[in-house]
Amino acid sequence: MSDEGMFDTDASLARSTRRSLEIEAELGTDPSRFRILTGDRPTGNLHIGHYFGSLENRVRIARMGVETMVLIADYQVITDRDGVGPIRERVYSLLADYLAAGLDENDVTIFAHSAVPALNQLMLPFLSLVTDAELRRNPTVKAETDDTGDRPMSGLMLTYPVHQAADILFCKANLVPVGKDQLPHLEQARVIARRFDERYGRADESQPVFPAPEALLSKSGTVLGLDGTKMSKSKNNTIEIGMSADQTAKLLKRAVTDSNRTITYDPVNRPEVSNLVNLAALCLDRDPVDVAAQIGDGGGGGLKKLVTEAVNEKFAPIRARRAELVADPGHLERVLADGNARANAIADATLDEVRTAMRMSY
The missing domain is CATH 3.40.50.620 (HUPs)
Structure with a gap:
């Protein structure tokens, strides 16, 4: 070259x-x-x-x-x-x-x-x-x-x-x-x-x-931030690896979604909703289309509930280990x-x- x-x-x-x-x-x-x-x-x-x-x-x-x-x-x-x-x-x-x-x-x-x-x-x-x-x-x-x-x-x-x-x-x-x-x-x-x-x-x-x-x-x-833009510490739209389950839940409650109650995975037309679906899919090691279908007409509330559970379950052992490390x-x-x-x-x-x-x- x-x-x-x-x-x-x-x-x-x-x-x-x-x-x-x-x-x-x-x-x-x-x-x-x-x-x-x-x-x-x-x-x-x-x-x-x-x-x-x-x-x-x-x-x-x-x-x-x-x-x-x-x-x-x-x-x-x-x-x-x-x-x-x-x-x-x-x-x-x-x-x-x-x-x-x-x-x-x-x-x-x-x-x-x-x-x-x-x-x-x-x-x-x-x-x-x-x-x-x-x-x-x-x-x-x-x-x-x-x-x-x-x-x-x-x-x-x-x-x-x-x-x-x-x-x-x-x-x-x-x-x-x-x-x-x-x-x-x-x-x-x-x-x-x-x-x-x-x-x-x-x-x-x-x-x-x-x-x-x-x-x-x-x-x-790319995993987008809670406001639908690039996840960045400077934008205050992140969920840190070391955050507690309660902190994670509070942050996800304010995540941006839309008014359509039927949850679909459509990154082009529904980037904010699709980002949350993808986040749950990554944590669950599943296909995002299947995750969206599982939520169905659960709306933004159902989506955020599933994402919160998935994130907290995925990172629970990591957070526990991190707490041990920081204490030493x-x-x-x-x-x-x-x-x-x-x-x-x-x-x-x-x-x-x-x-x-x-x-x-x-």
Whole structure:
């Protein structure tokens, strides 16, 4: 692929979709071939949209035996914010969500950006491999440019795609679970990996320093918020994973529906109702059309009752486990410290390899 076409979204999506289906089959036969990098920014508590959009799939993949690296991207909080907020509390809250959802600290490596210096040091050689114009063409950076108005964009925001490339490449992850909107970031990482090898390569030239990471596209559709728009912490329309059953019930009572008492699954014409039907279906592991048929003429009240029961039943064991974890902060600290140590060992080895390739081992 030429670098000029690295952000050709339509072509990239079609190619990634085909390859993602092939990878799913390969995961079932030989999971040891893959190392996955995934993670989140600690900007607040995870909600059920996060769970069904990515977290549930991470647990599935890790349980298949795929080596999994989970990044708590604390440095990336300040790409588009003036401060970090209550960052320590949010980091450990995120860790509790991960573990409660089923990620096993003995099988996965959970670590924080700021605790792995060698990862961040890779930013320097990587930045030399991209141009200002390429970074500004990245959809996330371009959107930030359009949204900031007269406010200057930070250098960290401009180089956000390169930082993400460092996240992926430091551990030589060859698979990254993403949504289609994140494909340009992954393509940037692929370009950087290739350019590094073209410019420096290995001393023995037997294989590239970095593998070209591939995308594992998310299968789950977007879970909308309680107001029918995208679920977002900033919109206050979420149900957090760690909320109580009573809190969940109160929030779902104010969820947007419509005046038609007959419940159907019709995402195009009835997006709010269909979102609630889909949420119940996800929790119950059933087809949304069948769930809608079960409610029938029960109206919005019947729909909300079923959704509330389904969500609370689905998340009851996760919430119970989360409460145990939060009550033992020492355990959470040990889990993160162990993950940081493992990530540092990997990052240090990769940085040594990079410096050797660059003839900078002194």
